[in-house]
Amino acid sequence: MSNLDSSEEDPSSSKALSVDECIQRAGGFGRFQWVLMLWAGLARQGVSFYFYTLAYSELVPKLECKDLTLQTFEPCEVEDICNGSDIIDRDLWRVDYTDSKSFHNWMTDLELYCHSDFMIGLFGSMLFLGFALSGIGLKQSDRFGRKNTILGGILISLISVFILFFWRNLYAKYVGLLILGFIGFKNLAIYILTVESVPMQYQIYVTGWILSSDPLFTLIPATIFLMAGGKQLQHFFIVGCVVAVLSFFLVLLVPESPKFLFEKKRYSELRKNLAYMAKFNGVSMGEYQIEGETPPSGFRENSEENGQTEQKLYRVDLINRSDLTSESQIEAIENIENRPLLEKETRKDFSVRQELKNKRTLMNLICVIVIFCVGSFNYYMVGFYIKYVGDNIYINILASTSSEIAGNFAFAFIQKCIGSKKSLIVCFMLSLASAIPLLFVNNSIVIAICVFSGKFFIEGGFTVAYFVNPEIFHPLFVPFSFGLCNFVARIFTIFAPQVAEIKPRQTPVIVLMVLAFLATFLTTFMRKKK
Numbered sequence: 369m370s371n372l373d374s375s376e377e378d379p380s381s382s383k384a385l386s387v388d389e390c391i392q393r394a395g396g397f398g399r400f401q402w403v404l405m406l407w408a409g410l411a412r413q414g415v416s417f418y419f420y421t422l423a424y425s426e427l428v429p430k431l432e433c434k435d436l437t438l439q440t441f442e443p444c445e446v447e448d449i450c451n452g453s454d455i456i457d458r459d460l461w462r463v464d465y466t467d468s469k470s471f472h473n474w475m476t477d478l479e480l481y482c483h484s485d486f487m488i489g490l491f492g493s494m495l496f497l498g499f500a501l502s503g504i505g506l507k508q509s510d511r512f513g514r515k516n517t518i519l520g521g522i523l524i525s526l527i528s529v530f531i532l533f534f535w536r537n538l539y540a541k542y543v544g545l546l547i548l549g550f551i552g553f554k555n556l557a558i559y560i561l562t563v564e565s566v567p568m569q570y571q572i573y574v575t576g577w578i579l580s581s582d583p584l585f586t587l588i589p590a591t592i593f594l595m596a597g598g599k600q601l602q603h604f605f606i607v608g609c610v611v612a613v614l615s616f617f618l619v620l621l622v623p624e625s626p627k628f629l630f631e632k633k634r635y636s637e638l639r640k641n642l643a644y645m646a647k648f649n650g651v652s653m654g655e656y657q658i659e660g661e662t663p664p665s666g667f668r669e670n671s672e673e674n675g676q677t678e679q680k681l682y683r684v685d686l687i688n689r690s691d692l693t694s695e696s697q698i699e700a701i702e703n704i705e706n707r708p709l710l711e712k713e714t715r716k717d718f719s720v721r722q723e724l725k726n727k728r729t730l731m732n733l734i735c736v737i738v739i740f741c742v743g744s745f746n747y748y749m750v751g752f753y754i755k756y757v758g759d760n761i762y763i764n765i766l767a768s769t770s771s772e773i774a775g776n777f778a779f780a781f782i783q784k785c786i787g788s789k790k791s792l793i794v795c796f797m798l799s800l801a802s803a804i805p806l807l808f809v810n811n812s813i814v815i816a817i818c819v820f821s822g823k824f825f826i827e828g829g830f831t832v833a834y835f836v837n838p839e840i841f842h843p844l845f846v847p848f849s850f851g852l853c854n855f856v857a858r859i860f861t862i863f864a865p866q867v868a869e870i871k872p873r874q875t876p877v878i879v880l881m882v883l884a885f886l887a888t889f890l891t892t893f894m895r896k897k898k
Contacts, residue, residue, distance in 0.1 A: 836894065
């Protein structure tokens with residue numbers, strides 16, 4: 369297989385190479401990177417089998433109640449079999465497993481029919497509470513390495529998978545989902561390791577693939593499995609258990625992130641990993657010098673070259689530390705090079721607290737936090753809500769999933785054409801417009817179209833939000849803004865599953881529309897920093 373990009377550097381060149389230049393010399397985007405992308409897609413999926421199919425786990429099956437006069441079973445609703453929080457005599461009702469929407473899941477196995485909407489919504493809330501805490505684990509990737517963090521996350525994930533698969537108890541499910549959310553740091557570490565192992569210009573495509581791989585490997589197969597007549601969701605989870613165990617051994621075959629090894633000045637190990645990468649790609653590294661290594665005799669760099677190197681390393685570091693990246697973001701960050709080089713004294717004097725005293729910075733931060741919260745909340749709330757709209761949950765979920773995949777690859781183009789701010793306004797306004805028919809229409813085709821378009825623009829707004837930070841904030845303020853926005857958004861999203869359960873069913877749609885309008889309004893107040 370030929371490489372998409374290969375090194376054109378003279379092997380005998382004495383120029384010190386940056387991390388990205390080393391990856392280019394090791395074959396650029398070659399066979400190793402293709403295999404790494406496939407690995408990343410598979411290694412994330414062990415716990416995703418539970419996360420992305422949670423709507424199916426909560427789905428209420430079709431019920432039949434006994435007509436005491438005719439002694440026959442007729443279709444009925446959940447309310448007909450409940451006496452308060454208790455279920456009536458089991459002989460008076462049954463699950464109609466001949467219906468395509470009826471299969472064995474948590475609702476049937478734990479008999480949760482008469483539990484409150486709050487208790488059902490708590491499944492998703494516990495998951496997002498775990499997500500909010502996952503930042504603790506992600507920080508360890510800078511200390512122990514991406515690979516070790518992934519291995520640790522997989523080991524913890526086996527505990528949650530064991531609890532969710534074998535322990536048939538409501539509160540055990542809550543604990544399992546909390547752990548499942550917490551080990552979300554594993555998937556982020558997989559993402560970081562992958563993008564740090566490919567040339568910078570290809571990171572946007574890797575990002576689109578990784579984000580799309582989750583529903584592609586889990587939700588779509590689960591939907592097809594159930595549409596084909598599968599009646600035991602537990603059978604599908606067996607595949608998740610196998611993938612969770614297999615992913616542990618797959619990680620052992622993957623080398624550590626070149627960027628991490630460079631930051632830790634582990635040059636010997638970095639050279640070994642680059643040599644492995646080059647051999648896999650069918651090229652030779654030749655003789656080369658890595659920036660930061662003790663230079664050979666006669667190797668000199670003037671102060672201007674050092675300054676350019678420092679800016680370049682900072683640009684790479686900023687991009688790789690974000691959850692997502694795009695060509696527009698890269699261009700925004702590259703504009704920093706046109707500014708005077710930040711001297712070490714200036715960086716030491718920079719203070720986040722002092723920056724927050726700037727009214728423009730504070731206003732921008734408030735706007736971005738709200739945008740993150742709205743994007744995250746609406747994205748996940750729709751995922752829980754679609755099981756209640758229309759007659760065919762399978763069509764709704766396939767429409768939602770396909771639009772999510774399309775949005776992952778389309779958002780970069782949209783942002784490239786009209787910019788981040790206009791992209792956000794368009795995405796939020798069109799997601800609002802897509803939700804309006806859901807208030808009045810009950811046609812399956814119309815609902816599927818609304819779900820597709822709404823999820824597409826929600827996905828676009830959610831992801832474009834990540835690229836606004838470098839455009840409107842001081843470069844040294846960006847890591848703080850990213851961390852704060854993600855934390856607040858995850859806390860806010862805890863309530864998304866609860867809102868999805870609110871009756872009447874038009875209420876969640878109204879909440880989505882109000883939040884989308886609020887995000888649109890606040891986006892107009894964002895200003896780029898002078």
